[in-house]
Amino acid sequence: MTKEQLTGAELVIRGLEYLNVSTVFGVPGGAILPAYDPLYDSPIRHILARHEQGAGHMAEGYAQATGELGVVIATSGPGATNLITPLANALMDSTPLLAITGQVASTAIGNDAFQEAYTVGLSMAATKHNYLITDASEIPQVLKEAKFIATTGRPGPVLVDIPKDILNQIAAWVEPGDLDLPGYKPTTEPNPKMVQQASALIKKSKKPILYVGGGIIHSKANNELFELATKFSIPVVTTLMGRGAFPDGHELCLEMPGMHGNYTATTSIQNADLLIAIGVRFDDRVTANPSFFAQNAKVIHADIDPAEIGKVRDAQVPIVGDAKSVIKGLIEALGDEKLETENWVSELKDMKTEFPLSYKQEEKGPLKVPYVLEELQKLTKEEAIVVAGVGQHQMWVSQHWNFTEPNTWLNSGGLGTMGYALPAAIGAKTAYPEKLVLALDGDGCFQMTCQELITASTENIPIKIVVFNNGNHGMVRQWQKIFYNSKFSASELTHDTPDYLKLAESMGAVGLRMMEKSDIEKVFNKMLEINDRPVLVDCVVDPDDMVFPMVPAGGSNDQIIMNEEDLKNL
Amino acid sequence: MSERILSILVEDKPGVLARVSSTISRRGFNINSLSVGPTNIEGRSKMTIVTELDAVEQVKKQLNKLVNVIKIVELDPNMTIETEVLLLKVSINKDSQTSVIEKASLSNATSVDVGQDFAIFELTGSSKDLDKFESLMKPFGIIEMVRGGRIAIQSNL
Ligand SMILES: Cc1ncc(C[n+]2csc(CCOP(=O)(O)OP(=O)(O)O)c2C)c(N)n1
Ligand SMILES: [Mg+2]
Numbered sequence: 001m002t003k004e005q006l007t008g009a010e011l012v013i014r015g016l017e018y019l020n021v022s023t024v025f026g027v028p029g030g031a032i033l034p035a036y037d038p039l040y041d042s043p044i045r046h047i048l049a050r051h052e053q054g055a056g057h058m059a060e061g062y063a064q065a066t067g068e069l070g071v072v073i074a075t076s077g078p079g080a081t082n083l084i085t086p087l088a089n090a091l092m093d094s095t096p097l098l099a100i101t102g103q104v105a106s107t108a109i110g111n112d113a114f115q116e117a118y119t120v121g122l123s124m125a126a127t128k129h130n131y132l133i134t135d136a137s138e139i140p141q142v143l144k145e146a147k148f149i150a151t152t153g154r155p156g157p158v159l160v161d162i163p164k165d166i167l168n169q170i171a172a173w174v175e176p177g178d179l180d181l182p183g184y185k186p187t188t189e190p191n192p193k194m195v196q197q198a199s200a201l202i203k204k205s206k207k208p209i210l211y212v213g214g215g216i217i218h219s220k221a222n223n224e225l226f227e228l229a230t231k232f233s234i235p236v237v238t239t240l241m242g243r244g245a246f247p248d249g250h251e252l253c254l255e256m257p258g259m260h261g262n263y264t265a266t267t268s269i270q271n272a273d274l275l276i277a278i279g280v281r282f283d284d285r286v287t288a289n290p291s292f293f294a295q296n297a298k299v300i301h302a303d304i305d306p307a308e309i310g311k312v313r314d315a316q317v318p319i320v321g322d323a324k325s326v327i328k329g330l331i332e333a334l335g336d337e338k339l340e341t342e343n344w345v346s347e348l349k350d351m352k353t354e355f356p357l358s359y360k361q362e363e364k365g366p367l368k369v370p371y372v373l374e375e376l377q378k379l380t381k382e383e384a385i386v387v388a389g390v391g392q393h394q395m396w397v398s399q400h401w402n403f404t405e406p407n408t409w410l411n412s413g414g415l416g417t418m419g420y421a422l423p424a425a426i427g428a429k430t431a432y433p434e435k436l437v438l439a440l441d442g443d444g445c446f447q448m449t450c451q452e453l454i455t456a457s458t459e460n461i462p463i464k465i466v467v468f469n470n471g472n473h474g475m476v477r478q479w480q481k482i483f484y485n486s487k488f489s490a491s492e493l494t495h496d497t498p499d500y501l502k503l504a505e506s507m508g509a510v511g512l513r514m515m516e517k518s519d520i521e522k523v524f525n526k527m528l529e530i531n532d533r534p535v536l537v538d539c540v541v542d543p544d545d546m547v548f549p550m551v552p553a554g555g556s557n558d559q560i561i562m563n564e565e566d567l568k569n570l
Numbered sequence: 571m572s573e574r575i576l577s578i579l580v581e582d583k584p585g586v587l588a589r590v591s592s593t594i595s596r597r598g599f600n601i602n603s604l605s606v607g608p609t610n611i612e613g614r615s616k617m618t619i620v621t622e623l624d625a626v627e628q629v630k631k632q633l634n635k636l637v638n639v640i641k642i643v644e645l646d647p648n649m650t651i652e653t654e655v656l657l658l659k660v661s662i663n664k665d666s667q668t669s670v671i672e673k674a675s676l677s678n679a680t681s682v683d684v685g686q687d688f689a690i691f692e693l694t695g696s697s698k699d700l701d702k703f704e705s706l707m708k709p710f711g712i713i714e715m716v717r718g719g720r721i722a723i724q725s726n727l
Pocket of ligand 2: 444473
């Protein structure tokens with residue numbers, strides 16, 4: 001039988017279908033045009049973003065909500081350079097992403113041709129791996145490899161750059177074969193000896209803390225984590241990327257530690273005699289100055305990426321492996337052991353009562369973000385997927401929203417990319433049209449990618465966006481207040497430009513506004529009722545509010561600033 | 571600080587040298603010497619990197635993350651056969667000629683070309699031998715010199 005002859009472009013689309021890709025996000029252009037032709041006839045849904053950065057974050061939101069591969073397509077040159085931010089973002093937060101970019105014809109590469117950029121070079125440090133295709137026949141196999149690399153081990157972005165002539169070249173469709181990746185063999189099963197050593201340490205510990213992050217979510221290990229924590233009574237802190245890996249509200253859940261973590265979570269680590277660190281990387285936003293971090297604790301560090309172990313903090317017991325397998329191993333090794341953590345658990349319980357998160361919402365005063373968030377959560381009956389931008393509002397959402405399920409909290413943790421929320425929410429809603437998807441954004445962040453509101457309305461993706469409008473780059477303002485004598489250099493936006501109601505309306509969405517306490521219920525109920533269009537809520541909030549607790553960058557986690565009063569003693 | 575020698579087996583794919591060197595520079599580390607060439611196995615190249623760093627473990631782990639990097643071995647300097655090649659072009663004149671040639675042959679350098687006012691020598695040996703030869707030739711006026719990067723093999727592996 002003669003093999004079916006296809007163009008390179010058809011091989012790309014056929015390849016994506018073969019890999020069960022159902023949705024792609026992108027923006028067309030000259031070099032990638034051949035691929036858009038067969039895409040038109042494919043069952044794959046294409047969402048036309050208004051900017052490639054938006055397309056990239058949409059693919060990330062899709063991937064983070066589902067735990068599956070997100071796919072983004074862009075053209076050569078500026079299309080590809082616009083993708084660099086989402087690629088770097090996905091690399092930092094270990095999000096499985098496949099980016100397909102058009103390139104100028106192979107004969108023109110290196111000649112500074114129109115819309116030529118050295119995409120493979122530019123994206124090298126922003127991807128887990130990348131490819132330049134040199135013959136159309138490579139396409140099916142490379143796409144299979146790319147998906148495998150993106151979704152296995154520590155997930156991450158992979159880019160495939162395809163010159164236009166290769167997209168037009170004719171080659172046979174050959175079903176991709178076995179992968180030949182001699183340099184890529186992630187270790188998923190932990191070394192049993194290490195697991196035994198870890199369990200021996202845990203048995204001896206009186207003050208253990210499970211310090212867990214995004215790795216739990218990637219590995220879908222939340223049920224195993226729950227069993228480990230509850231069976232042996234070990235308190236859990238969930239990092240910014242790990243929120244939802246263990247349910248907030250559970251008596252063992254201490255929630256987020258670190259720079260803007262709550263007092264108990266941060267202090268529990270400082271007082272612990274053992275850190276059971278799983279799927280975390282001792283990020284500086286958690287550790288502050290590492291020399292003062294958890295000085296009394298031994299460390300068990302389990303991660304699928306060996307390079308994370310010992311990078312910041314030496315581990316007494318290093319374990320390379322997938323979080324789920326590691327935790328299962330630990331549960332088995334601990335058997336029917338009873339840990340003596342009773343005092344520890346009750347000490348932390350008292351601490352939580354003594355040092356709660358606090359804020360003051362005055363009856364007639366300006367709205368405070370934490371209060372609005374708590375009210376919003378009361379009004380949303382169903383489990384929402386919550387997406388945040390970067391800044392004060394992000395920290396408040398992480399602090400005050402109750403996360404009980406994995407993959408319901410999407411944010412840009414590692415890179416801190418403003419503009420992430422709106423497009424990422426679109427991506428999540430595309431994956432789960434029936435779920436409530438809330439983008440809880442800052443005004444500064446929103447303005448970085450707000451054109452994607454058009455994408456949401458024209459593609460019929462009815463997300464809900466709350467813009468916490470403090471008229472400022474609030475987080476920048478907060479730092480200027482504390483560290484730069486209140487010299488507010490270039491951090492002021494405005495409350496009233498743009499007019500968010502008109503902006504929403506002009507982009508095909510519904511705009512609503514809340515200014516005071518008495519607006520909240522009415523406006524949010526209206527927002528929750530509208531499901532045929534995106535809704536944007538302009539939530540005007542106090543421009544001077546600050547996020548606490550706070551540990552300044554490079555400081556010690558033993559010195560937590562709890563409120564504005566504490567600042568005076570700084 | 572002492573030198574560390576990494577022997578890195580890589581897939582012979584485009585861009586692999588760029589990936590390795592950019593991974594090293596991205597983490598803020600310097601390379602004293604780097605060489606790359608084919609091996610006896612088809613489709614595999616070997617890179618030899620000499621660096622002076624404490625954090626070599628972290629670099630090894632970061633390099634191991636590269637999809638095209640197959641295996642990294644840190645060579646034990648006491649068990650390692652190491653060599654480097656050098657080409658050196660030096661000025662000569664009637665007065666210096668004999669002395670230059672004599673010094674070169676004492677150093678085991680081979681003369682590969684001799685012109686009216688220059689001579690080119692080739693020398694293979696340890697980095698120290700090469701350094702020594704360079705300083706011997708310096709007084710005569712070195713016109714140009716290239717060194718090929720250090721390559722190494724461990725004798726007990
Ligand atoms: C792309 C990008 N540029 C700049 C920054 C620096 N930055 C961090 S937070 C912030 C302010 C965010 O303002 P807004 O979205 O209004 O959030 P708020 O802090 O007011 O809640 C800025 C400018 C960043 N994180 N990302
Ligand atoms: Mg703001």
